[in-house]
Amino acid sequence: MTTFTPRRAARVLLVDGGDRILLLRGFDPARPEHRFWMTPGGGLDADESPAAAAVRELAEETGLRLAPEELGTVVWRETTEFTFDSRWYRQEQEYFLARVPAWEVDTSGFQEDERNSIDGHRWWSLPELATTTERIYPAVLPTLLWEALSGGVPC
Template structure:
């Protein structure tokens, strides 16, 4: 099976009550299947991970950040998945960004995002742990616990 190699960046957007923003959507090739995922996506030609993460965050949530505001990636993974009848191998970096609160605005969606993203929700770690819905990345609660603990440690110094 041939995979399309893709570079991507994603954002763990966390509010003041420690909830993470997840988007809900699916694959046009599998209309009955939906899952939750972090904002982000594929990088444009020549983009850094931080630039791509900032661009995707603005497109998908309306939150405009300078790439430097994202800091360094907090997680890296390679994942393989099927989307729109194609197989992908995605090398992705995750950034953590905290906001006091944020009202999500889907106005920046491109045609592809309008077809595939249907809603958003702020989730607590406990809600993710208790959910039987598909949520990506698969280890999201472990990742959040680690990143939030590290972030709190840095804030206290």
């Protein structure tokens, strides 16, 4: 029987003026061949709100500093189970939408775990996201992004 470590996380759909979303290219240090693209974000610290965690992680991973109230409402929630660095997690996470005209990503704020598991970033258009054969987390991201950009709040 698999024992899961419970975890809460917050993630950001960071969208630029061309309706492109920023994704980070990650990998599992225990399985470096397991490559994937994901939104900026990560685990909540003790007594941290999801919005506060989302903006903290966004600053660490992209250099963009926003106030929690600039994120608006949660656009999606999910519970996911995954293995990372030989440990199983059951993660409850919330996704926020943030829009910027443009942004030059600065990864100098990476923490050690990010330096050891993220090796790139890219802005993706919705058509690119919908047709890629690369692994994207969450798998429903094309639909989620389309709904968020069209004013729907899918959660």
